[in-house]
Amino acid sequence: MSDLPPGEPDxxxxxxxxxxxxxxxxxxxxxxxxxxxxLSQANMAWRMVIEMVSGLGIGFGIGLGLDALFGTMPIFMVLFTMLGFAAGVKVMLRSAKEMNEDRAAEQAETLSVADEEDDRRD
Known part of the structure; x- marks a missing residue:
């Protein structure tokens, strides 16, 4: 027995x-x-904006060049600007899908670590 008075914690x-x-x-x-x-979320947003604007700019430039070459002023410019817009949207959607997959993988990793800690406690 310990030499503590009764009721005193050890x-x-x-x-x-x-x-x-x-x-x-x-x-x-x-x-x-x-x-x-x-900051990484802002970087992804800027990346998407830049992808859209660059698609539009490249399409506009190709269309303008072809119009100047063939002498058909607004036809190719409008056509390739629309194609550039479509390409920009496609690249933006691909970036968004990649971002969602990364977030899902990160959440799954966090949940698996929490489950492992729960298993160790049990």
Whole structure:
């Protein structure tokens, strides 16, 4: 028996319990947020805008060049501007799909790490 008066907690057992509680609290903390998370979202938005504008610009340039070459002023310019717009939209949609797949993979990884931690606690 210990030489503590009745009803007094054992300091060694309390210290061990505090260590266990600290370990459990630490394992249940959410992962730290990335500082550049908003920056990466802004980068993706700018990437999409640039893809759209470059598609329009390239289409306009090709159409204008062909119109100047053949002497048919607005026909090829309008046609290739529309094709450039379609190409820009297609590339934007591909970028959005890639972004969603990356986000889904990141969420799946976060969930699998949380599940592993739950399994270790059980």
């Amino acid at each position: 300091p060694k057992r309390l210290a061990a319990l505090e260590k266990k509680l600290a370990a459990v609290r630490k394992s249940q903390e959410p992962p730290p947020q990335r500082v550049d998370h908003h």
